[in-house]
Structures are given as C-alpha cells and as structure tokens.
Amino acid sequence: MAEISRELLLHVAELARLELREDELARLEVQLNDILAAVSKVAELDLTDVPATSHPLDVVNVWDEDEPRPCLSVEDALRNAPERDGDYFKVPPGGSS
Amino acid sequence: MIDTLRLTAEGAKGLLDRKEVSGPELFAAYLEAIGERDPELHCYLHVCEDSGGDGIPIALKDVIGTKGIPTTAGSRILEGYVPVYDSTVAAHCKQHGLRVLGKTNTDEFAMGSSTENSAYGPSHNPWDPTRVPGGSGGGSAAAVSAGLAPWALGSDTGGSIKQPSALCGNVGLRPTYGTVSRYGIVAFASSLDQVGPVAKNVRDCAYLYSIIAGRDACDTTTVESPKVVMPEGEDLKGVRVGIPRELNEHEAIEPGVRRAVEDAIELCRRLGAEVGECSLPRSVDFGLPCYYLIAPAEASSNLARYDGVRYGYRSPHSGDRLAMYENTRDEGFGDEPKRRILVGTYALSAGYYDAYYGQAQKVRTVIAREHAEAFERFDVLVTPTSPSVAFELGGRTADPLAMYASDLLTIPSCMAGLPGLNVPCGLSEGLPVGLQLIGPQFSENMLFRVGHALEQAIGFDVVPERLR
Numbered sequence: 001m002a003e004i005s006r007e008l009l010l011h012v013a014e015l016a017r018l019e020l021r022e023d024e025l026a027r028l029e030v031q032l033n034d035i036l037a038a039v040s041k042v043a044e045l046d047l048t049d050v051p052a053t054s055h056p057l058d059v060v061n062v063w064d065e066d067e068p069r070p071c072l073s074v075e076d077a078l079r080n081a082p083e084r085d086g087d088y089f090k091v092p093p094g095g096s097s
Numbered sequence: 098m099i100d101t102l103r104l105t106a107e108g109a110k111g112l113l114d115r116k117e118v119s120g121p122e123l124f125a126a127y128l129e130a131i132g133e134r135d136p137e138l139h140c141y142l143h144v145c146e147d148s149g150g151d152g153i154p155i156a157l158k159d160v161i162g163t164k165g166i167p168t169t170a171g172s173r174i175l176e177g178y179v180p181v182y183d184s185t186v187a188a189h190c191k192q193h194g195l196r197v198l199g200k201t202n203t204d205e206f207a208m209g210s211s212t213e214n215s216a217y218g219p220s221h222n223p224w225d226p227t228r229v230p231g232g233s234g235g236g237s238a239a240a241v242s243a244g245l246a247p248w249a250l251g252s253d254t255g256g257s258i259k260q261p262s263a264l265c266g267n268v269g270l271r272p273t274y275g276t277v278s279r280y281g282i283v284a285f286a287s288s289l290d291q292v293g294p295v296a297k298n299v300r301d302c303a304y305l306y307s308i309i310a311g312r313d314a315c316d317t318t319t320v321e322s323p324k325v326v327m328p329e330g331e332d333l334k335g336v337r338v339g340i341p342r343e344l345n346e347h348e349a350i351e352p353g354v355r356r357a358v359e360d361a362i363e364l365c366r367r368l369g370a371e372v373g374e375c376s377l378p379r380s381v382d383f384g385l386p387c388y389y390l391i392a393p394a395e396a397s398s399n400l401a402r403y404d405g406v407r408y409g410y411r412s413p414h415s416g417d418r419l420a421m422y423e424n425t426r427d428e429g430f431g432d433e434p435k436r437r438i439l440v441g442t443y444a445l446s447a448g449y450y451d452a453y454y455g456q457a458q459k460v461r462t463v464i465a466r467e468h469a470e471a472f473e474r475f476d477v478l479v480t481p482t483s484p485s486v487a488f489e490l491g492g493r494t495a496d497p498l499a500m501y502a503s504d505l506l507t508i509p510s511c512m513a514g515l516p517g518l519n520v521p522c523g524l525s526e527g528l529p530v531g532l533q534l535i536g537p538q539f540s541e542n543m544l545f546r547v548g549h550a551l552e553q554a555i556g557f558d559v560v561p562e563r564l565r
Contacts, residue, residue, distance in 0.1 A: 052462065
C-alpha cells in the first residue's frame, strides 16, 4: 500500500480544507502512516465477487408529500451565525480554491 | 431523603406516581449530587437549572441537539452553539415529561474510547477517578454510575455506549441500526451512528428504549421496530446462547475479564440456556480495519459542514474565504477529528477509493454474513464488551492505534447493524467487567430478556464501592 509522503499529506489536507501547522504535520505524518498500515489489512481478503454494503438495513427510498410546512424563521436560522449582514450570513471575500 | 446512587428510573417513577416526592424535589436531589461529585468526575459539560417537565430527570450526551441548551459535541468548533430546534429523541423525552439535567461529556464528535479527546477535558471513572470512564459516551455512563442521573442517552458508532457502560459498571444498549431517529444528532458516521439508553438496570434500559424508538419522518433511515416487552422472567429456558470463539479467546482480553465472562456463561447454562460455540473467523481480525476506514470516510464528509459560516467557531485569522475555512477548521478541530478527516479524505480520494473504502464495504458484507450464519443456530451471542477494565487516564493517548483497539470486540456487530447490550457481570482488580449480548437485527426484546435474567442471577452492585 502507498505511503503518505509530506507532499501527499499536504494535498489531502488541502482537499479537507485544513491549514495544518508545521508541528501538526510532523506528528500526523507518522500517525497517519501507522493507521494506514493497520487498515490496509482489508486488502488481504480476495473479495472480487462480494457485493459492497453501504447501509446495514435493506431499506427502500422514502418519498414525502411535496407540501409547504412551517420551517425555521430567518432569525432562528441566523441565530448562531458567526457574522451576519441583515438577513445574510456574512463571509470574507473569496480566495482562490 | 432521595438516594440518587441507588434510585432507578423505575423507582423514581414510582415515587412520583405515588406523590412521595415532587418533580422539583427529585430534580433538586440530582443537582445536589452533581454539585457534590461532578467537580471530581466532570461528567457534565452543561448543567440545566430548569429545563421544564416534571417527570424523571435524564442526562443527554452532548451530541444530542437540544433547543435552547448548548450542544458542543465535545468540540471547540461548536463552542457556544445553541440549537434552535430539538432532536427527535430530545422531543420524545420531553413528551414523556423527562427533565433534562444537562449535557454529558464526550470525546470530540464521539471519536474516542476514553473521553480524553474532549476539548473540555476528560471525565473520570466513578470506581477509580485515576481511570477513564470509557468513551465516547463516558460522561453519560459515569453520571449514571455516580448517581448524577437516573439514566441517560448516549450515541454509539463503534462502541460508544456499550464500552463506557462496561467500564463504569452499568447497562447500555446500542439499538438495531434504524430503530432510533438521528434527526438533530451531531453526525459522525451515518451508516453506523445510533442513539441508545444507559441505565442502572435492564428494565430501565428497555423502558428508555421504548420512549426513543420508532420511525421518524425526519430521518428516512428509520424503520418501525417491535413493541418493547418489559423483561420479567428469571430463567433462560429454550434460549440458544452462542459463544463466538474469536471474541472470547482474543489475546487482548485480560484474564480477569475472561474469568468474569466465563462465570456468566456458566450461569447461562444454570439458568437453562443451551450454550454452544460458534465462530466469526474474519469479523474480529478485519472488523477494526474495516471500521477505521468506513467511519473516518463518512466522518470526513459529515464534518465538512463545519466551515465557520452558519454556526460555530470562526477563526479570527480570515484574510479571504479559503483562509477562513482552513484556519477555522485547523483551530476548531482537535487531533482526533483531524486524523479521521485526513484518513477519510485519503480513503475516498481518486485512485485510492477502490482499494480502501470500496474494499472496506465488501469486508462489511463478509462480517454481516458471518453474524447471520451464527444466528441460524443461536438467539444471542455472548462476549466480553471490552478486552480490559477501565484503563489509566493518559495510558493510551499517545498511541491512536492502542486507543482504537479498545473497541475490538464491540465493532464487528456494529458493522452489521446489530443491537448489543452491555450488562455488568463482575469485578476484576476492583473494577467492573461488562458482558456483551449481541442479537440479530430487531432482537432487542431477546437481549432484554437474557440481560434481565443474568442481571438477577449475577446480583452485581452498580454503586461504585468507594461511593457506598
């Protein structure tokens, strides 16, 4: 199985939107490689013909009537906002992503 | 005088029904116990002075959303967050008059086996405060054992109800996947998360389960479940008890734990059960690796919502929006959520998906099939819940893999969506040992029956020795 290099770790952290500090990178690089070595055990089994389980119950899709119902007020929806501007969530201007 | 250390929820209900105590008196007795013992044990992240209702008090794990009551999931990123709606289980509790005492400590986002990953500091085991109460729901389990709540709700992804109940010496149920709504619960791994009760005995556990179970239109993964039958019988005649070899003979199981569980198995025989051996050859060796791919993968997706925009923490270091996201998440999450987000993101990323996440989902099928095969011959499986008794605070924090192994025996059945009940079965080194009963999906009534009969026969005293 692949090792996680510093470069790959930085790439994954970027995908996960985590700005890791230098001390965290050093610690996590070691820990993540240990964890991946342990979980890579799943590769030992030949499961070519085994179907995947995504959900433990055999359930069918559930449809709901498309009817308007009471929902959160604008005030409640914004109550926990770190920053607001009138009836909007306020965020800093966009950076490159 | 109300003895909160011994009072069960059923006992409390009797006192209220007969008007021997009032709701406010009962609530005050628990607040007094909390004031007395919680400074040492740190079970609660938030205590309610008055939360409405006049019935039996209850404690809720802090991943359970409660309108108007702070809900942090043990994370800095949710510090100060006050839900504007109730989770369905909290609403059910209110409808039954249950009165919320407070929100209990948990590993951050329910990720951990000791509560040491809580951003607000660990809880302590009431049997020995130098030891962990287990996790992630250590706050709920310790609160029930220390008489700081008659019962509580927890949540279980890979053992977070059963393992703390084992380490604290009380009864905890992880219900069948889909029987209890997760609407309004802080999500960790959605194909595994279940809410369930923690109590002093099996009857209380069954009663609380009957209050929270049922289909919920707000959670489309829920299904109707069989009506709860309160357990009364004291024998196990006709019950087929299976002993999965790999979960009872694993080298990680401490000798004292193994002895206590063997004694309980012998008791099953004496109570009339037919006891036989069975095998789950791949569920133990591959359960842990399977879980530690699937749970982090789902966590990385669920935790993407914490972005500093709509609620929760926002970093002051926010030049532009991207920097705001990345700094908010780095500063708001602790180490364990970061590890899981990174493992999960990696396991789901292009080029690695089939080898990790896809393969783990196939292993999950293998584990489910092995259990289904065992249940062709047996009604219930018996194993230790935790390989060890409560361990020392700090003992496993430096090594994530050692901490992960705490859930070795609880994880396999969780992967298959099966219910599991922890029942205390004795002491080892003066600390509680828990027995895990596993049944097929929707077999809660069988678990209650077996658990209740064993509980009566074992006669375990749930009050920690040092508090008697």
